[in-house]
Amino acid sequence: MxxxxxxxxxxxxxxxxxxxxxxxxxxxxxxxxxxxxxxxxxxxxxxxxxxxxxxxxxxxxxxxxxxxxxxxxxxxxxxxxxxxxxxxxPPKVSSAHAALAQTFFCITVAMAMFTGKRWVEEQPRVEFDQRRPTLFTTLTLLSIFVLYVQLILGAMFRHHGLSWYPHVVHAVVVSFVLAWTAVRALSVYSQIEAVRRPAILMLSLVIAQLCLGFTAFLTRVAWGRDAVQPELPMVISTVAHVAVGALLLATTVILAIQVWRHVPVAFEERLPQAHQDPTAA
Structure with missing residues (x-):
């Protein structure tokens, strides 16, 4: 619309x-x-x-x-x-409307996973991270955060409340964080299918989203700035960019949930310091 x-x-x-x-x-x-x-x-x-x-x-x-x-x-x-x-x-209300829509989408996707047969019946494989136990969890949560900021910046741009510059610059941050998260998932936890599959999908969607973002920028900003009304290439590129962005956010949420389930922090990290060494006074 x-x-x-x-x-x-x-x-x-x-x-x-x-x-x-x-x-x-x-x-x-x-x-x-x-x-x-x-x-x-x-x-x-x-x-x-x-x-x-x-x-x-x-x-x-x-x-x-x-x-x-x-x-x-x-x-x-x-x-x-x-x-x-x-x-x-109003740009602020319209942007909140756009952001909340993707929040709802993520909730429903998560509910679909929680009620699925695999989640209910499967015995989760647990892999303790003894080297940097909190890094991966932090990366997945950071990925969701930077994506949500990007969503808000994009919504503000679409609803004429902000220029395109912050959205484009922040895309570099998003790409770096999500690529780091996916690479760590695939290099350290590739043996866990529930972590590997969303990580591969997330990395693929990041690449697709960058291409779609560039196309949307060309059709909307560079070539379509003076268009009397939206032309078909402008509509298709923008809608595809928004849709893939929603899929990317939902995939990142799924990855974070699967990491919480399959890659808990090391046991030593969860114990109080006084209980880690039985010989401690």
Whole structure:
């Protein structure tokens, strides 16, 4: 919708042209805006079903709480979407709307993994890191953090609240941190499939995202700066860049969860200093 400059094509919320149920004539930007709202409503209904079902059948209390987090996130997302209409696309609200959408996506991806057969039935292989026990965990969490900052910078740029420069410069930081994380995973923990697979995917997505980012920059900033309306190459490159960014963030979250499960810190690191040496006074 944003890539097509279709925001405010439907000027009211929560109704569409004053109606709760009538489908407006889907022409111009209205077809993008109204379709966006219909998909959002479908996602909200599915999340309600997910939360109710989880509380009825799931015994893991933390997973039931996570389902409520998903529900709360999608409700907040809907409210932010309405505020963007009421206040005529303010950059801060629109950027928060974009960032929260990917937070919701990561929660649902994590829930899909937690409820999968492999997670429930598989006996996890544990590999203690005796050399630098906290480095890998720190790297995975840092990867999520720098990616989320990049997401916010990109959203601010897309919604005209910031120039392109911070997003492009921070991409260098993101690439370095994620490459470091993936290389360490593949060089030290390649024998653990649950760690190796998301690490390979993350590294592949980083490369793809850099290529898509360069393409989006060319079509949007370099060549399309004076375009009267978004052209097809501009829309495709931008949408692909955003989509791969969401997949990259979700993959990094999955990697961090798998590291927490399969690569705990060394036993000596978890013991108080006084208990590490039985002969200590």
């Amino acid at each position: 944003t890539s097509n400059d279709a925001g405010l094509s439907v000027p009211d919320w929560p109704t569409s042209f004053g109606s709760w149920y009538k489908i407006p004539k889907l022409v111009g930007g209205v077809k993008f805006e109204h379709t966006h709202r219909m998909i959002a409503q479908g996602a909200g209904l599915l999340t309600i079903v997910l939360a109710v079902w989880t509380w009825r059948v799931e015994k893991r209390r933390w997973l039931r709480i996570l389902s409520l987090a998903a529900l709360g996130t999608v409700i907040a997302q809907g409210i932010l979407g309405g505020l963007t209409v009421w206040f005529y696309l």
